[in-house]
Amino acid sequence: MSANRHRQSPTSGGPLRSLSLHAIVVITALFVGVPLLYGVLGGFKTTRQLSSNPLGLPDPWVPENYTSILASGSFWQMLWNSTYIAVLTTLVVVAVSALAAFVFARFAFRGREALFTMFAAGLMFPFAVAILPLFVLLRMFGLLDNPLGVILPQAAFGMPMTIIILRGFFRAIPGEIEEAAILDGCSPFGFFWRILLPMARPAIATVSVLAVVNSWNQFMLPLVVFSDDSFFTIPLGVQQFQGQYATDIARVMAYIVVAMLPALGFYAVAERQLVSGLTAGAVKG
Amino acid sequence: MKTTRPRSRRLRGFTTILLFLLPALVLFFGLVVAPILLAFYASVFKWNGMRGLPTDFIGMANFTRLLADEVFLGDLWRGLLLIILSVAIQLPLSLGIAMLLNQKIRGRAFFRLLFFAPYVLSEAITAVLFMMILSPTDGLANYILGWFGVDPLDWFADPSTVMMSVFIVMTWKYFGFHMILYIAGRQGIPKELTEAAQIDGATGWKVFRYVTLPLLGPTIRISVFLSVIGAIQLFDLVWIITGGGPSHSSETMAVTMFQFGFKRFQVGYASAISVVMFLISLVFAIFYQRYVMRRDLEGASTVLRDQR
Numbered sequence: 333m334s335a336n337r338h339r340q341s342p343t344s345g346g347p348l349r350s351l352s353l354h355a356i357v358v359i360t361a362l363f364v365g366v367p368l369l370y371g372v373l374g375g376f377k378t379t380r381q382l383s384s385n386p387l388g389l390p391d392p393w394v395p396e397n398y399t400s401i402l403a404s405g406s407f408w409q410m411l412w413n414s415t416y417i418a419v420l421t422t423l424v425v426v427a428v429s430a431l432a433a434f435v436f437a438r439f440a441f442r443g444r445e446a447l448f449t450m451f452a453a454g455l456m457f458p459f460a461v462a463i464l465p466l467f468v469l470l471r472m473f474g475l476l477d478n479p480l481g482v483i484l485p486q487a488a489f490g491m492p493m494t495i496i497i498l499r500g501f502f503r504a505i506p507g508e509i510e511e512a513a514i515l516d517g518c519s520p521f522g523f524f525w526r527i528l529l530p531m532a533r534p535a536i537a538t539v540s541v542l543a544v545v546n547s548w549n550q551f552m553l554p555l556v557v558f559s560d561d562s563f564f565t566i567p568l569g570v571q572q573f574q575g576q577y578a579t580d581i582a583r584v585m586a587y588i589v590v591a592m593l594p595a596l597g598f599y600a601v602a603e604r605q606l607v608s609g610l611t612a613g614a615v616k617g
Numbered sequence: 618m619k620t621t622r623p624r625s626r627r628l629r630g631f632t633t634i635l636l637f638l639l640p641a642l643v644l645f646f647g648l649v650v651a652p653i654l655l656a657f658y659a660s661v662f663k664w665n666g667m668r669g670l671p672t673d674f675i676g677m678a679n680f681t682r683l684l685a686d687e688v689f690l691g692d693l694w695r696g697l698l699l700i701i702l703s704v705a706i707q708l709p710l711s712l713g714i715a716m717l718l719n720q721k722i723r724g725r726a727f728f729r730l731l732f733f734a735p736y737v738l739s740e741a742i743t744a745v746l747f748m749m750i751l752s753p754t755d756g757l758a759n760y761i762l763g764w765f766g767v768d769p770l771d772w773f774a775d776p777s778t779v780m781m782s783v784f785i786v787m788t789w790k791y792f793g794f795h796m797i798l799y800i801a802g803r804q805g806i807p808k809e810l811t812e813a814a815q816i817d818g819a820t821g822w823k824v825f826r827y828v829t830l831p832l833l834g835p836t837i838r839i840s841v842f843l844s845v846i847g848a849i850q851l852f853d854l855v856w857i858i859t860g861g862g863p864s865h866s867s868e869t870m871a872v873t874m875f876q877f878g879f880k881r882f883q884v885g886y887a888s889a890i891s892v893v894m895f896l897i898s899l900v901f902a903i904f905y906q907r908y909v910m911r912r913d914l915e916g917a918s919t920v921l922r923d924q925r
Contacts, residue, residue, distance in 0.1 A: 357717055357728055360710075364731055364789065367750055370757050374749075383755035424644075432641035435634050451641070454649050456902040458850030460871035461895045464878040464887050465655035466648065468666065488648035491641060520633045549739035551853040556879060567741035571857055574745045581749055588742050599737040603730065606737070610794065611801035 368592075375586030382582050397586035407587075409562065410569040411594065417482055417554075417565060418547040425487040425543050426536060429494035434524050436495065437502035438510065448499070454492035459552065462489075467556045481557040482565075486547050494539045497612050501535035502528060538609040541602045548595060566591050653895060659888035666884030679889035689890065692870045695780060696848050702784045703844040708837070711792045715799035716825065729800070732793035740790070740853035747786045748773070748858055773859050776866035783867055786854055791847070795840045802836030803829065838910050845905075849898055870894050 374382050375397050376390040385391070401407050436448050466485055467476075475481030505528065513523045529536065551567040558564055561572065573587045599606065660679055664671035683689050714732065718725045735743065750757045751772035759769035772782040806829060814828045852871035855861060861868035861876065868876075870890060878887030 353717055353720075354722060357714065357722060360714055361728055361731055364735060364793070367746055367757070367789065368734075370750065371746055386755070386757045386760045428640040428644055431637040435637045439630065439634050441631070441634055447638075451645060453902075454645065456846065457649075457653070457895060457898055458846060458871075460850040460852050460874065461891050461898065462649065462652040462656070464874065464884065464891055465652035465659065467879075468655060468659075468884070469648070469652055471668075484644065485648045488644045491645060491649075495641070520637075524637075545737055549737075549741075551739060551741050551857075552875075567739045567853075570739070570741045570745055574748070574857075581752075581755075584745060585749060588745050591742055592738055595737050595739070595742075596734065599734060603733075607733070607797055607801070611798060 371585050371589050371592075374582055375589045377582050379580055379582045382585075394582075397583045398590065400583075401587055401590050406561075407569070407590065410564050410566050413479070413563060414548055414565040414594075417479055417486075418544045420479070420483045421486045421490070421547040422540050422543040424483060425490040425494055426540055428487065429491050429539070430498055430529065430532075430536070431524075432491070433495045433498035433502055434528060437499045448495075451492050451495050454489070455496070459489055463552055463556060466553075470557060476557055477560050477563060478557075479563065482550070482554050485553060486550060490543050490546060493542065497539050497609065498532065498535055500612070501532050505531055534605075537602075538605045538612065541605040542609040544598065544602075545595075545606060548598075566594075656888045656891040656895065659885055660892045662885045664885035664888075665882045666878070671885060673885075675885070679886045680893075682886065683889050683893065688865045688868060688873060689870070691865060692868055692873050695867070696851075696869060698780060699784060699787070699848040699851065700845050703787070703848065704841055706784075707788045707792050708795055708840055708844065710788070711795035711840070712799050712833075712837070714792070715796045715803060716829070718796070719800060719803050729797075733797055734793070735790045736794045736797075738790070741857055743786060743790050744854045744857035747782075747789070751782055751785075773867070774863060776863050779859060779863065779867040783855060783858070786858075787851075790854075791844075795844075798836055798840050799833065802833050806832045835910075838905075842902075842905055842910070845901060846898065849894060849901075 370386065373390060374386075376393050376395065377385070378394055381390060381394075432451070436444060462485075470476055470481045470485070473481075475484070509527065509531075510523060513527055518526070548565075549567060550565070551571075554563075554565045554568050555571075558568065561568075564572065570588055570591050574584050577583050577587075659671055661674060661676055662671035663673040663675045663678075718729055718732075722728070753759065753769065753771045753774050756772070758772065762769065770778055773779050810832070811824055811828055814824045819827065850871055851869045852875065855867055855869055855872050856875065859867045861872040871894070874887045874890040874894070876887075877883045877890065
């Protein structure tokens with residue numbers, strides 16, 4: 333039965349068909365992979381090599397593009413700025429959202445659903461809508477050229493998604509546990525801090541990964557908040573470097589490859605949390 | 618649970634709720650709601666954005682100017698174009714690949730990882746990478762086209778190909794994200810259903826058309842929703858690659874708003890663009906939730922887990 337089913341499943345209808353399906357996947361893989369590979373190899377070429385031989389292996393290999401970037405202080409400064417902003421954004425958004433999601437999940441009070449809907453509606457509004465008035469407000473508060481000017485708005489705009497995901501998770505924790513804790517003399521905050529949060533660790537990991545990735549890739553907000561380049565994050569640095577060395581393509585290529593590595597490394601480690609967060613957020617939003 | 622002192626308990630409950638919600642409310646009202654209100658306010662003034670609040674009230678003049686502006690009308694058309702291209706090309710591609718990777722193809726874990734990888738790269742990095750790949754002079758794309766005897770294209774430099782080029786970059790970056798959604802949606806469909814259809818004699822295509830596709834409905838509707846919202850706010854890619862050019866031919870609403878707000882200091886006018894973007898998102902979201910996703914948000918046949 334199982335062997336029979338295997339042969340009949342919509343997947344494999346003869347070797348020819350499976351070959352053509354495989355071909356589609358391979359072509360797509362080339363579409364995605366070749367640009368990345370082109371970048372990595374291109375970084376090891378000189379610009380002259382790159383235009384005469386775009387696809388082949390470098391001949392000779394020129395590591396200077398990469399080594400000069402890694403030896404410059406500015407790249408490490410940006411890496412630090414991006415990390416610092418991502419970590420603080422994540423801390424703020426997760427802490428604030430967890431408290432709110434706790435209330436939305438486990439307390440009954442008038443106006444709860446309306447309030448929750450208001451937060452959830454924040455999900456639908458593109459960041460671009462608010463950037464200009466946000467800039468005006470940040471200038472009023474004196475938060476321009478200040479990491480907080482990026483951290484706080486990012487946290488605010490990250491809240492809707494975080495609250496939705498965490499509320500779903502908090503709701504799934506049985507009421508008996510809460511009752512037992514209260515009977516044992518636990519305050520609401522004690523229950524939240526000592527029982528709920530530890531139980532929700534997978535959900536916390538998921539929303540944290542989402543927050544890190546969103547912060548890491550944010551371009552528009554740091555673009556308007558930072559004018560002093562000692563605050564620049566990696567996306568700003570990439571744009572700046574491209575502007576400076578536009579004609580030295582190989583060097584720009586090496587720079588973006590180096591700039592990709594932290595994101596790709598993070599992706600390799602946290603792929604599962606990222607996928608579960610995105611699918612949960614999309615399905616529930 | 619019986620309570621001995623209901624009043625004080627209720628009061629304590631209220632204080633707890635308030636304390637727990639306070640940080641979220643402050644952040645949300647201060648940095649999400651207030652800016653949107655400020656945009657509405659500033660949109661009826663002529664204002665260069667300098668310190669203090671605007672004073673030169675001009676009523677709806679910014680909006681009438683906006684609706685007569687060819688660049689802005691072009692923004693609307695280009696946004697629509699990107700939505701149509703996404704729904705007609707990018708999403709079917711994502712869906713097709715998701716269905717293929719749902720099968721026992723060799724190396725599918727690798728393919729899934731690879732296809733999703735561009736999503737984690739910033740749009741800034743993606744933009745710069747493709748500026749070089751789609752360079753009219755010595756870009757990789759023209760080199761490869763040369764193998765097939767195709768004349769080199771000008772890609773981002775030519776008004777007639779720039780939107781197609783932007784769409785190619787968007788597809789490269791985002792189709793893997795939609796693919797991941799579809800894979801998750803597909804995994805949520807119980808095996809019994811597809812198996813039952815096969816036992817009844819349905820072949821591969823029919824199983825997909827009459828069983829899998831309808832059951833993927835909620836996922837597809839979400840994926841379309843996210844594409845539309847993404848197209849409305851498209852900024853980073855366009856700003857870095859073309860800045861909206863050549864001669865406005867790739868400009869989006871967000872780029873126009875940014876030009877006027879941050880480069881030309883017509884903050885009142887730029888606020889009017891923000892307001893229109895907000896209203897378009899709002900109307901679309903309400904309409905979509907109401908008429909398209911309604912079935913997904915109620916009833917038992919949804920994928921929404923643990924909703925009350």
